[in-house]
Amino acid sequence: MNVIIIDDESRARNVLKTLLIEECLGVESILEASNLKEGVSLIKKEKPEVVFLDVEMPQSSGLEILDFFKNEVVDFQIIFTTAYIQYALEAFRLSAIDYIMKPIDVDELQNALLKAKENLKEKNIGDKLKNLEKAFQQLSINKIALEVPKKIIFASHDEILYFEADGVYTKVHLKNGKSELICKTLKHFSDQLKDQSIFYKPHRSYLINLKFMKEVSKKDGLYIIMNNKVTIPIARDRKDDFLKMIQNIFQ
Template sequence: MKAIIIDDEKRARRILRTIIEEECLEISTLFEAENLVDGVAIIKAEQPNLVFLDIEMPNHSGLQILEFFKNEVINFQIIFTTAYGHYAIEAFKLSAIDYLLKPIDVIEMKAAILKASTQIKEHFIKDKLITLERNFEQLALNKIALEVPKGIRFVSHEDILFFEADGAYTKVHLQNGKTELICKTLKHFTEQLSNKSLFYKPHRSFLINLKYMNEITKKDGLQVIMSNNKSIPIARERKEEFMHIINTVF
């Protein structure tokens, strides 16, 4: 059986290759690619039976693989390798597509390969991938992905008090009192949540959840007191717009 590992992280590819070569003798040929475009080229040229596919990669997500096989038969099985947490795992289960959580567990990998090898002759992978995409879209409707050191944490919009700029990073203040430091700029989250009326940017350094405002005070200029007692300044140029929103919404 031939297989390919598609993952932008060299270390992740090396670890998975080592496990496969030591534990999975049924895989005789193993290719590698560091992005989806190169991976698809190898798939079309070499026709592997099994694809180990990371989801979070630069330029193209692993979920976009269908875009490269629109009018072609997909005759290989996919096992997603992912750092996603609990919520995303439900998306995999509902779509009946196999996944391996990073760090990879040898026993789970063997089971996934065995399952895939029995399904290689089936031709339902496109339907499963479409279902998986829809599940992730549904997941994204009410949750936001936060790339934390141990992986990716999905957090409900309802659980976010506010975002605070910290240089090239963003502090995400949560309802449970915890704060996550994310390696994304505030602009990233502002654009991502631009169509969510719950969130408003009253100042260049803050994006707040209007649901968790406790008080508006004129002390030291106009400020919002959030439910955790944090004072958020309202920029002078945003004052009129902000008060209009308050009068309209509340």
């Protein structure tokens, strides 16, 4: 059996490769790729039976693999490797796509590889991947994915007080008092939530949830005071727009 491992972390690739060699029978060759694009090129060239695919990678999520096989048959089995929190794993179960959790357990690895061998004759892996994509879309309704180290947190809109730009990163301040630093720009979240009327950008460095405004201060300028007592500035060029928005929504 020919195997390809696609994971951006070299240590994770080495651990999986070692386990496959030492603990799994029938694995003849193991190739590696550090990102999805490189991995897809290997897949098309080497025609593996099984691909171990990391879900969370910086450039492209493993879930985007179908984008590289449009109008092509996906005839290899995929086993996702993931550090997703348990809550998100329901999407994998609903789609009948196999996965193993990080850190990888030997028994889980052996069972996943055995199922992959049994399913090699199936030609519906593309359909399963589409079902997985739909399951994640359903999961994301009224939720937003916050990618933090080693996992992805799915937070509902009602859990988010505001987003704060921090250079090329974004701090997400949550209702429970916690903050998460996300490796994405504020623009990423502004674009993602542009159709959600409860989120408003009063300043280039902030995107707030209007549900958690406590008051608006007109002392020495115009400021928003959030439920957690944090003061958010309103840019001068957005003052009129903000006041009009407040009048339309709240009065």
